[in-house]
Amino acid sequence: MAKDMERPKSLKQVAYYPGCALEGTGHAYNRSTKAVGKALGLDLVEVKDWNCCGAMEVKNIDPQVQTYLSARNLAKTEEMGFDVVMAPCNGCYHNLKKAEYDLAHNRQAVEANARIAGKAGHHAYQPGGVETIHALDWIKRAVGEEELARRTAGKLKGMKIANYYGCMYTRPRHIFPQNDRGGESESSYKPHFMDDLLAAAGAENVDFPLKTACCGGAHAMSDADTSTELVLNILTTAEACGAEVIATECPTCHTSLEIHQLRAEKLLGRKTTVKILYFTQLLGLALGLSQRKVGVQENMADPRGYLKARGLG
Incomplete structure (x- = not known):
């Protein structure tokens, strides 16, 4: 099991990666996710200077660049001092999790990430530093069914x-x-x-x-x-x-x-x-x-x- 999954974490306050869709067609999801979090006493801190995760388009052209784009968001999360980032979009959640896997298993991805991060002037994300969770994980683990029922x-x-x-x-x-x-x-x-x-x-x-x-x-x-x-x-x-x-x-x-x-x-x-x-x-x-x-x-x-x-x- 990756080291980020071994250590206990408080999910009362997590970094929030909305992704592009939640600022467009999925705005109601963005609005309702924030509103539910606030109502449950949870705090979302939006990742500063986040970028598109690469979605499907970049991945189809250059998968290593797509890995870097997702990894950059994880690096930005680390820079803010968080070790958990919540991504409510399935595509973003998938791509951030995939970047974590690729950087732990794909040498080409590691090299491309280091090279592009160097040119961009920020540290290259190392796998295991940040756990990406979905909105479902967040509410289930931070609140749980018993409290939600109450x-x-x-x-x-x-x-x-x-x-x-x-x-x-x-x-x-x-x-x-x-x-x-x-x-x-x-x-x-x-x-x-x-x-x-x-x-x-x-x-x-x-x-x-x-x-x-x-x-x-x-x-x-x-x-x-x-x-x-x-x-x-x-x-x-x-x-x-x-x-x-x-x-x-x-x-x-x-x-x-x-x-x-x-x-x-x-x-x-x-x-x-x-x-x-x-x-x-x-x-x-x-x-x-x-x-x-x-x-x-x-x-x-x-x-x-x-x-x-x-x-x-």
């Missing part, structure tokens, strides 16, 4: 939710060494952290077999029709499982589900009524925050009427 008093009771994690949250397995260790660890095959947190707030999690299916988000521009079909499969399966809501924890997945839900109805005549909400929006509402406070008005597939009917408006 704070939310079952406000989501009766709400049937399909928890959708997307394909990058646990893949590939080797860059997530903390998973599949039994006990309270996350599962690569059937992730449950979001299920656990929302159940603590009173929600009924339906048995949803497409938790980690791909939404086609990476191909939304190049092959929109395929993306629509992939999303429609997720939406119709969630409804067939009895879900009223799909809970998300990735801005790309969330946007993809919303856009292609509308596109499927307009182009294919396939209407679905399941609502799409970030898990942080749901937790925020359960904690008594207003719809505006958690950014519900920014969701494209407007869930406000449904939430009001549920007494969450």
Whole structure:
């Protein structure tokens, strides 16, 4: 186990890497994540001078440069004195974890990182200095289900939710060494952290077999029709499982589900009524925050009427 996973950490205050999507299409996720953290007494300190993690585009052109871009954010986290950084975006979380792995196992990545960091005038990040965690890890480990249940008093009771994690949250397995260790660890095959947190707030999690299916988000521009079909499969399966809501924890997945839900109805005549909400929006509402406070008005597939009917408006 890497040394950063061996030492205990307080997660009451962590470095926060929002990434590009949360300052754009995923702004409601950014807003609701911060609001939930504040309501739970947790503190997020944004990484100073952070940069794009390289997303998918840079990785496809030069994977070593992409590793450097992610490693730079880890170096900036260290410079601030933090040894934990929270990345709520699945793509960012994946890329920062991958950079950690590559710098521990790939000599070319180490050399490229050192060379570019030298030219940029900052120290080259060494693996093991910073632990990257997801928003789900953060709330589960810093607060836990028992305290969350106490704070939310079952406000989501009766709400049937399909928890959708997307394909990058646990893949590939080797860059997530903390998973599949039994006990309270996350599962690569059937992730449950979001299920656990929302159940603590009173929600009924339906048995949803497409938790980690791909939404086609990476191909939304190049092959929109395929993306629509992939999303429609997720939406119709969630409804067939009895879900009223799909809970998300990735801005790309969330946007993809919303856009292609509308596109499927307009182009294919396939209407679905399941609502799409970030898990942080749901937790925020359960904690008594207003719809505006958690950014519900920014969701494209407007869930406000449904939430009001549920007494969450």
